[in-house]
Amino acid sequence: MNAYVACCGNCRHFAGTPVDLETQWRGLRVFGSGYSSVRSDDGICRLHERYLAASSLCGRHESEDVVAVGISEAKIGAVPINAATADA
């Protein structure tokens, strides 16, 4: 069963389509591409103004489907690093 999983990739602040990226960075198309494998599913967080992996997460995640993630921004910062990166 595919349960909803909160992540930047399904946050309303996240812009991760190829068109989003190529519009944001006009030079991207010269020697790169929004459609390339190397960028995986990364996108731009309009809230933090950062370019992030879709699997990232912060305490201000917002989705139309699920709002309560049960994790605060402070606690995100306190997540033990090894635990957070080990098997993502």
Added chain:
Amino acid sequence: MTDIAHARAGIAAPPSIWSELLRKEDWWAVWIGLVLVVVAAALFVEGGSIKWIAVAPQKWTHVADAVAQLRAHAPQYLALFVLWAFLFGIGAAGLGLKVGPFLASFVLIYVVSLLLYFLGQWDQAAHYNLEPPLVALALGLLVSNTVGLPQWAQTGLRVEFFIKTGIVLLGAGLPFTLIAWAGPVAIVQAAIVSLVTFGVIYWVATRSGLDRRLAATLGVGGAVCGVSGSIAIGGAVGAKKEDVSLAISLVVLWAIVMIFVLPLVSRALSLPTGVAGAWIGTSEFADAAGLAAAQSYGGYAGHVAGISGSAEAAVNAFTLMKVIGRDIWIGVWAFVLSIIATTRWENTGIQGRAGASEIWRRFPKFVAGFLVASILITLISRGYSYADYKKTVLPGLVTPLQALRTWAFTFAFLAIGLTTRVREFASVGAKPFYAFAAGVLVNVVLGFVLSTQVFVGFWTRLGL
């Protein structure tokens, strides 16, 4: 702990790997390239060939000769256009691009590429430095930075799509035994240069007070694979949006400079084609830029006194160095730096959770197509003696595929110039510029020493 567990249980299930097969440009390049290789191989095995449709201009002296050639082969050029438009059109549809504007734009790209391809076959082209990649780039830069192109004409300017398709086709002309023989040396040389270049850019950038995420984004852009490297690392470490923009601008700027500088310096030094290709593969930043430089230099072989080696050697050495030596490691760089960013660098309030699967997810998949094409043609060629290979396999199978590759590359070289609009690049600032420039300097010098001194015998033999 409950919250942490919740967060970990809630780690996003990434999009299915299978869905990537249709939504990523790398895979479409693989499909298009391999369809052409498989059809060519099947026809060859049955006694036929694709050489009728894989038409390419031949050497000419007077304009009237070129016109006569064009008239005589007009149906073939038209059929080739239909083939490319069909294949790239399907790919464009798969990527979600608007097919109508894409095809309209592709008509323009094809016609101009045809003229450039013909220009390159002029017997005085090398004398006047009129190599098609350089002319395509210069022409494109001139148009895009002066009169510009209408919006519809820009849809088909997909540099990476064309160049990746060309690289898959390039695999058909590169025996797998050669890849196995030369690959390890390419990896060693590329690893030395990549690590040193990254170290220099990162060190200068951080010593200048720049953010470590920006330093890493710049560093991998300069050390591994240009714009692709910068966006892969930018996403992996969570760089600021404007930092990625800055890295893209610096990479494009230096990559275009190097397209002209590296072949000119190599020519001045009369480097053998294999050696020059290895140097370009070590010191250029982007595949398309490096292939433009390498193909230009290969064009001097046999036309410029003092330059030894075959034309193919420059492109082959470049590809081994850049694609096998550098590109395929981007996922590893991204994975390692994402862990360092999460564990060592300042907390941004955003939790990166990339795992080892990112190594494959970010792997440039067109490399897989390149290797499959090489293996397939190598297997077919296995039963032939060298004399029979040159008499039968080369003209009936390999040369037509190389002609198609040259077409794909020409589309890309033209698109580079037409998509480069200088005024759209971010203002880079002095510190990032100096950090990147320091890396460029070290990269170019170290790449030159390794290619022309340490491994010179190896790269020279590749060109024989």
